[in-house]
Amino acid sequence: MDIIAILEDILAATIRGATPLLLAALGEVVAQRAGVINIGIEGMMLIGALFGMVGSFYTAGLPFLAPWVGLFVAGLSGLLTAALFAFFAIRLRGDQVVIGTAITLLALGFTEVVYVRLFGKTGSPQSVPYFKQFDMPFLSQIPLFGDALFTHNIIVFIAFLFVPCVYFFLYHTQLGLRVRACGEHPKAISTVGSNVSLLRTMCLLFAGAMAGIGGGYLSLADVPIFTPGMTAGRGFIALAIVIFGKWHPVKAFGAALLFGLGFALENRFQAFGWDVQYQWFLMLPFVLCLAVLAGFVGKAEAPLALGKPYDPSE
Amino acid sequence: METENILELQKLTKAFGDLVAVDNVDFELQAGEIHAILGENGAGKSTLMNLIYGLHQPSDGNIRIFGESKIFKSPRDAITSGIGMVHQHFMLIENLTVAENIALTVAKFSSKDGKTASIESDTESPPEENGIPSKLSTFRYKKNDAIRLTEALSQKFGLAVDPSVLVRTLSVGLKQRVEILKALAVDARILILDEPTAVLSPQEVTGFFKILRALQADNRSIIFISHKMKEVLEISDRITVLRHGKKVYHGKTGELSAPGLAREMLGEELSEVERKENKATTDLVLNVSGLTVPGSRNENAVLDVSIQTYRGEIVGIAGVDGNGQRELAEAIMGLRPITSGAVEILGRQPSGTKNIRKCGVGYIPEDRRTMGIITSFSIADNLMLNIAHFEHLAKRGVISQKAKNRAATQLINTYDIRPSSANIPAFALSGGNQQKIVLAREISPQPELLIAVNPTRGLDINAAQYVHQNLFAQRDQKKSVLLISTELDEVLQMSDRLYVMSRGKLIEATAHRDNIEALGLLMTGETDPDV
Numbered sequence: 064m065d066i067i068a069i070l071e072d073i074l075a076a077t078i079r080g081a082t083p084l085l086l087a088a089l090g091e092v093v094a095q096r097a098g099v100i101n102i103g104i105e106g107m108m109l110i111g112a113l114f115g116m117v118g119s120f121y122t123a124g125l126p127f128l129a130p131w132v133g134l135f136v137a138g139l140s141g142l143l144t145a146a147l148f149a150f151f152a153i154r155l156r157g158d159q160v161v162i163g164t165a166i167t168l169l170a171l172g173f174t175e176v177v178y179v180r181l182f183g184k185t186g187s188p189q190s191v192p193y194f195k196q197f198d199m200p201f202l203s204q205i206p207l208f209g210d211a212l213f214t215h216n217i218i219v220f221i222a223f224l225f226v227p228c229v230y231f232f233l234y235h236t237q238l239g240l241r242v243r244a245c246g247e248h249p250k251a252i253s254t255v256g257s258n259v260s261l262l263r264t265m266c267l268l269f270a271g272a273m274a275g276i277g278g279g280y281l282s283l284a285d286v287p288i289f290t291p292g293m294t295a296g297r298g299f300i301a302l303a304i305v306i307f308g309k310w311h312p313v314k315a316f317g318a319a320l321l322f323g324l325g326f327a328l329e330n331r332f333q334a335f336g337w338d339v340q341y342q343w344f345l346m347l348p349f350v351l352c353l354a355v356l357a358g359f360v361g362k363a364e365a366p367l368a369l370g371k372p373y374d375p376s377e
Numbered sequence: 378m379e380t381e382n383i384l385e386l387q388k389l390t391k392a393f394g395d396l397v398a399v400d401n402v403d404f405e406l407q408a409g410e411i412h413a414i415l416g417e418n419g420a421g422k423s424t425l426m427n428l429i430y431g432l433h434q435p436s437d438g439n440i441r442i443f444g445e446s447k448i449f450k451s452p453r454d455a456i457t458s459g460i461g462m463v464h465q466h467f468m469l470i471e472n473l474t475v476a477e478n479i480a481l482t483v484a485k486f487s488s489k490d491g492k493t494a495s496i497e498s499d500t501e502s503p504p505e506e507n508g509i510p511s512k513l514s515t516f517r518y519k520k521n522d523a524i525r526l527t528e529a530l531s532q533k534f535g536l537a538v539d540p541s542v543l544v545r546t547l548s549v550g551l552k553q554r555v556e557i558l559k560a561l562a563v564d565a566r567i568l569i570l571d572e573p574t575a576v577l578s579p580q581e582v583t584g585f586f587k588i589l590r591a592l593q594a595d596n597r598s599i600i601f602i603s604h605k606m607k608e609v610l611e612i613s614d615r616i617t618v619l620r621h622g623k624k625v626y627h628g629k630t631g632e633l634s635a636p637g638l639a640r641e642m643l644g645e646e647l648s649e650v651e652r653k654e655n656k657a658t659t660d661l662v663l664n665v666s667g668l669t670v671p672g673s674r675n676e677n678a679v680l681d682v683s684i685q686t687y688r689g690e691i692v693g694i695a696g697v698d699g700n701g702q703r704e705l706a707e708a709i710m711g712l713r714p715i716t717s718g719a720v721e722i723l724g725r726q727p728s729g730t731k732n733i734r735k736c737g738v739g740y741i742p743e744d745r746r747t748m749g750i751i752t753s754f755s756i757a758d759n760l761m762l763n764i765a766h767f768e769h770l771a772k773r774g775v776i777s778q779k780a781k782n783r784a785a786t787q788l789i790n791t792y793d794i795r796p797s798s799a800n801i802p803a804f805a806l807s808g809g810n811q812q813k814i815v816l817a818r819e820i821s822p823q824p825e826l827l828i829a830v831n832p833t834r835g836l837d838i839n840a841a842q843y844v845h846q847n848l849f850a851q852r853d854q855k856k857s858v859l860l861i862s863t864e865l866d867e868v869l870q871m872s873d874r875l876y877v878m879s880r881g882k883l884i885e886a887t888a889h890r891d892n893i894e895a896l897g898l899l900m901t902g903e904t905d906p907d908v
Contacts, residue, residue, distance in 0.1 A: 237517070247471065247472050251469060253452070254452050255456065
């Protein structure tokens with residue numbers, strides 16, 4: 064294997080690894096900008112992963128349509144989980160960290176129970192129709208890295224498209240301006256007549272749907288199976304990406320690529336067959352996560368009202 | 378002279394449970410009038426305004442605006458009816474620019490002419506006059522439109538402010554200007570100003586009053602809420618006084634003198650605490666030399682400050698909020714790291730708050746609710762927070778409940794804390810009584826040096842007097858007091874020697890005691906008030 068081939072391989076793997084992180088992180092950027100810290104993102108991804116696979120499984124008769132149904136169901140299941148979060152966190156003004164943790168723990172158990180109920184304890188996981196790689200016409204023919212950059216499944220491109228969309232929404236629409244204001248000083252926008260609870264709920268639902276789709280990517284692309292606990296902390300890494308990306312969609316994109324590289328290297332290093340226990344490589348993305356958050360971020364300026372329930376009577 | 382009433386309140390009442398905050402109040406506002414509402418803290422001024430602004434709904438009574446009877450369900454309804462409010466605590470988003478803050482308000486209300494504000498309805502360019510957008514698109518946020526709109530507004534009303542800077546970089550006076558612009562941006566005919574001068578220096582107040590006069594000339598009406606008699610007498614056309622939720626006085630400005638108004642506010646004649654002539658000793662207590670302290674953004678919040686206090690004197694530091702007073706106090710107390718300089722207390726240089734307190738230092742922090750007391754703790758537990766009390770009551774670190782309650786009850790009686798039960802949580806107490814907890818805790822160990830930061834902020838006149846008496850008592854016992862306050866009157870009344878703090882620097886100003894103008898100049902950063 065020559066060096067170019069290795070780099071191409073790592074680049075392609077980085078992009079694939081970054082995609083689910085990016086999807087979840089973009090949703091989380093919007094939620095946190097509105098002032099809600101959604102720690103349940105890991106659980107929402109896991110639920111999305113399960114239901115994405117389930118959706119595709121039950122429509123497998125239409126192999127072209129099935130993955131799309133799966134992706135839709137994944138997003139919907141994430142959205143519904145977020146609705147549960149919203150009920151406790153916004154309606155009842157509970158503590159967002161506690162609720163988010165509860166949702167993640169709930170999802171861990173719930174997905175396993177549902178999976179075993181539906182498919183039994185089979186030795187090998189169920190395989191379902193999934194998103195196949197395709198070559199972007201022309202672009203993938205670009206010499207050197209064209210193939211690595213433009214030969215992917217469709218969700219990768221959709222995820223990348225979301226970056227400018229979220230950016231445009233936050234910085235170039237009135238609603239986005241209100242979302243940003245909501246995370247800084249909710250009382251201020253309520254005195255000019257905006258509905259803080261509604262705004263936050265909408266952002267949270269978006270975050271849930273994005274996390275669900277991110278989870279759906281895991282079970283509907285690349286390796287189209289569901290295994291319990293398969294998100295393996297990706298939701299928490301998405302949280303780190305939001306902070307590392309300073310609550311900005313474009314910077315979060317960069318951060319997602321960095322952590323995608325972590326996952327890519329984890330796999331490549333294992334494949335090199337070095338005489339090192341593989342657990343060391345598994346740790347890689349998470350060590351990266353710690354190092355980045357501890358050392359290189361500088362003082363992150365979170366939205367001022369982040370995580371604080373809004374009580375209009377105060 | 379018969380002018381039409383644009384706002385009328387008829388027998389307005391608002392009860393929160395058993396507490397009647399606003400009791401059967403009648404009030405009227407004419408076009409182009411500045412109407413002051415005077416009252417102590419808790420007199421119901423803010424509740425009354427919240428009723429007008431739609432933040433609360435009245436339990437009984439009627440609000441008539443432009444001759445129509447209306448109930449506002451939310452501020453949104455009030456704003457559409459032409460009411461704007463500048464809150465005491467600004468409703469600005471610090472991390473957004475001025476233009477963005479303005480746009481937030483304008484976009485919400487730019488579709489007044491019958492069309493509902495739906496997100497899809499307005500994607501084409503808004504109508505423009507001379508290149509200035511008269512409203513903003515409800516979908517797109519266009520930075521340049523917002524900036525031009527803000528510029529146009531500030532030109533129209535003569536309120537200069539840079540639209541593209543972040544609000545958090547503005548001075549308090551400018552922030553207030555943005556708040557007023559925000560209200561004018563949606564064409565408010567009635568402006569409610571809640572304690573607007575509390576945060577301004579004397580010079581800024583003058584400028585602010587000019588703005589109010591201009592708005593008045595534009596036939597807008599202003600409700601001016603304040604507890605500062607002097608300002609009310611200067612700016613208003615009519616005065617309404619509230620006491621315990623009831624309207625007790627109403628009349629043209631000038632009909633009643635300041636003492637008369639004070640009597641209406643308090644319901645009794647007031648005995649001013651007089652500053653007695655006082656001889657300070659030459660025993661040095663606090664000696665700060667060349668102190669520089671970093672602020673929260675790594676700027677120099679306190680810059681090369683030197684100050685001495687002696688036994689038997691009160692040294693006052695005046696200044697507008699946010700000029701380094703808090704950082705100075707915290708640095709002396711060892712709560713904040715210092716860049717350079719030294720703090721000496723009674724000839725020693727203790728390090729760490731615990732050791733500083735052991736030298737005999739008491740500290741009344743500026744915000745009793747976040748720094749002075751723990752609101753969910755009982756009165757007794759709050760009283761015991763001081764290290765000096767712990768040591769007496771604890772055996773090997775275990776506090777005897779009996780001894781604690783005995784000590785607490787004694788302090789509660791001495792300092793007249795009400796309700797006088799040791800186990801009531803502190804949040805159930807009024808501001809004045811909360812402050813008494815802090816006073817009892819900090820003064821009862823007989824500190825050699827007492828540092829008091831804004832000790833009467835938010836207190837009514839009686840509670841404030843109680844605090845002042847205690848500070849004087851400290852002085853008379855030949856202790857040393859450092860009083861840091863944003864209330865110029867308080868500093869003037871209390872202190873034997875006087876400093877002004879501005880942009881981190883400290884300037885001796887005892888000589889200018891009787892010259893408010895000079896003090897004002899010092900407070901706004903002039904170093905030589907005689908220019």
